Amino acid sequence: MSITAPPVGAPPEERPTLEKLLEILGTDLVEVVAAPHGIDVPVIEPVIYDSTEQLAIVAGAVVLAVGVQGGTSQATHLLKEARQAGAAAVVFKRTNDSPVLSAHDADVEVAVLSVPEELTWTQLHAFLLNAARFSAQESVGGGIAGVPLGDLFALANAIAGMVGGAVTIEDPSKRVLAYSTLDDQPIDGGRRRSILGRQVPDIPGMRDLYRRLSSTEGVMTQDASALRKLLEIDDLRSRSAVAIRAGAQTIGSIWVVHEERLNEESEQALAEAARIAVPHVIQARAARDVDRRMRAEMVLAVLEGRRSSEETASRLGFAPSEQLSLLAFQLTSFEPAIDELKRERLVDLVGFYCEVFRRSSAAVALGENVYVLLQGERTIPEDRLIRLAEDVRTHAGSRLGVGLLAAIGSTVENVHDVPRVRREVENVLTVLGGDAKGRTVATVEDVRTEIVILELCDASAGRPGLMRGKLERVLAYDSTHGTDYTVTLRAYLDAFGDVGAAAAQIAIHPNTFRYRLRRLVELFDLDLANPEERLVIELQLRLLGDDRSRPRS
Numbered sequence: 129m130s131i132t133a134p135p136v137g138a139p140p141e142e143r144p145t146l147e148k149l150l151e152i153l154g155t156d157l158v159e160v161v162a163a164p165h166g167i168d169v170p171v172i173e174p175v176i177y178d179s180t181e182q183l184a185i186v187a188g189a190v191v192l193a194v195g196v197q198g199g200t201s202q203a204t205h206l207l208k209e210a211r212q213a214g215a216a217a218v219v220f221k222r223t224n225d226s227p228v229l230s231a232h233d234a235d236v237e238v239a240v241l242s243v244p245e246e247l248t249w250t251q252l253h254a255f256l257l258n259a260a261r262f263s264a265q266e267s268v269g270g271g272i273a274g275v276p277l278g279d280l281f282a283l284a285n286a287i288a289g290m291v292g293g294a295v296t297i298e299d300p301s302k303r304v305l306a307y308s309t310l311d312d313q314p315i316d317g318g319r320r321r322s323i324l325g326r327q328v329p330d331i332p333g334m335r336d337l338y339r340r341l342s343s344t345e346g347v348m349t350q351d352a353s354a355l356r357k358l359l360e361i362d363d364l365r366s367r368s369a370v371a372i373r374a375g376a377q378t379i380g381s382i383w384v385v386h387e388e389r390l391n392e393e394s395e396q397a398l399a400e401a402a403r404i405a406v407p408h409v410i411q412a413r414a415a416r417d418v419d420r421r422m423r424a425e426m427v428l429a430v431l432e433g434r435r436s437s438e439e440t441a442s443r444l445g446f447a448p449s450e451q452l453s454l455l456a457f458q459l460t461s462f463e464p465a466i467d468e469l470k471r472e473r474l475v476d477l478v479g480f481y482c483e484v485f486r487r488s489s490a491a492v493a494l495g496e497n498v499y500v501l502l503q504g505e506r507t508i509p510e511d512r513l514i515r516l517a518e519d520v521r522t523h524a525g526s527r528l529g530v531g532l533l534a535a536i537g538s539t540v541e542n543v544h545d546v547p548r549v550r551r552e553v554e555n556v557l558t559v560l561g562g563d564a565k566g567r568t569v570a571t572v573e574d575v576r577t578e579i580v581i582l583e584l585c586d587a588s589a590g591r592p593g594l595m596r597g598k599l600e601r602v603l604a605y606d607s608t609h610g611t612d613y614t615v616t617l618r619a620y621l622d623a624f625g626d627v628g629a630a631a632a633q634i635a636i637h638p639n640t641f642r643y644r645l646r647r648l649v650e651l652f653d654l655d656l657a658n659p660e661e662r663l664v665i666e667l668q669l670r671l672l673g674d675d676r677s678r679p680r681s
Contacts, residue, residue: 146171146216152281154309161228161240171216174256187214194249198228211237221245247324278411280306290397293386302328314387317363333359341369347395370402380409427492433547441543444490446503451539453502456553460531481520517569533560534569555579581670588671598652599668616644621666
């Protein structure tokens with residue numbers, strides 16, 4: 129079962145409301161600064177505001193004021209635009225330095241919300257999409273325990289009501305799937321950071337805690353002092369947790385923050401909640417997995433240029449008349465059996481980040497690479513693509529603990545050119561994988577020379593005749609006699625015939641270099657004054673690679 133928010137054209141009564149979204153997100157994340165028309169108003173999906181672009185704010189939109197500080201003239205201008213378009217709300221970051229609204233905004237006619245400064249726009253965008261999806265879902269036959277099947281946020285609230293504490297539901301990799309949003313819940317800094325980061329910190333003490341939970345049959349309880357000592361975090365309250373198991377497999381966990389130790393009745397309720405949660409977690413995961421597989425198959429069809437690629441691109445949300453950009457990311461170390469989960473999380477991270485950057489985007493993992501297609505109403509400037517790639521690398525390092533290489537391909541006019549650009553970005557990644565300069569992000573043009581050499585190597589792989597000739601004899605002589613004539617020849621060509629520079633390059637005296645060069649010409653009948661012979665030998669040396677044409681260590 130796929131769960132989606134109603135389309136923009138749906139009647140207002142069928143859409144999620146701002147009140148429901150705020151209820152799901154909770155006051156930990158979002159505060160209402162102003163609501164002149166109340167919060168019982170229909171909303172549609174979030175819109176990313178970008179002051180550098182002509183953005184169409186549509187009626188009912190929740191506008192994320194990216195890069196706009198509340199209380200400024202730019203914020204006032206945005207609020208006027210939002211009011212004229214009929215937007216449901218505008219969201220600003222709140223800081224200690226300035227108020228969200230200024231005196232000029234006293235007559236604001238649109239709801240104004242604020243979120244913590246440390247919450248990234250990527251995270252908020254993802255939270256809003258999830259909240260809209262679940263608030264729009266109708267109850268299926270009353271669900272289990274009165275909760276619609278697969279609605280983990282409603283389940284978290286139901287559990288919180290039963291046991292009297294703040295609840296989070298997590299997957300086996302400690303990602304926060306859902307959290308309770310009831311009023312007057314005991315919370316602490318640890319819960320707040322986990323919700324904001326959508327991930328429990330991967331620190332040694334935390335790993336030990338989760339290992340103990342996986343081997344505990346019932347409810348595991350840790351008091352605040354023991355937790356603070358184990359995790360070396362001061363702002364922590366007591367916690368109880370229970371593993372969610374489907375047969376012998378652990379598919380998640382439920383955590384409760386509480387002031388006082390849970391009584392026997394509450395512990396029994398928490399243990400029962402773990403049993404109730406099984407079909408909910410399975411359903412939520414299955415719906416996500418099916419959607420992921422279908423979308424991945426469609427992106428693959430576009431990357432491979434299948435006959436249906438134009439229709440498939442349309443189903444992915446790409447317009448046939450607008451340009452496409454392709455980025456590729458590669459894990460710097462990749463072991464399929466070990467890194468499958470990291471790759472899945474990387475696809476999520478790339479997908480979320482690119483949805484914020486450009487609405488039309490699609491990501492897929494193939495082998496050690498993650499590819500993402502992007503489309504905008506206008507050509508996406510190269511510097512913005514580079515900035516996006518750098519941001520994804522930074523977030524992957526800090527949140528997932530993985531290193532990435534990033535390649536930016538050429539912008540193409542239509543979907544039929546995507547397979548060609550895929551080959552481009554794969555070549556860029558190959559260059560970066562062995563780059564002596566240590567670059568981690570590059571466009572095709574940044575490494576065009578190296579790519580040409582790569583493609584020439586590929587073209588010559590099945591044609592051994594291209595390596596025949598005088599260089600072949602030099603290589604054979606070096607191999608038999610232990611000499612370095614190939615190195616001398618490479619240095620001479622690299623230095624454009626400058627003997628002094630060539631000698632310094634391989635750390636020998638210029639007179640010694642001149643002697644070797646004379647011997648080269650005599651032994652192998654080289655004509656280094658002939659530009660065509662020099663060109664052929666240099667190309668052969670490049671195709672040969674560095675190992676046999678560099679000095680021995």
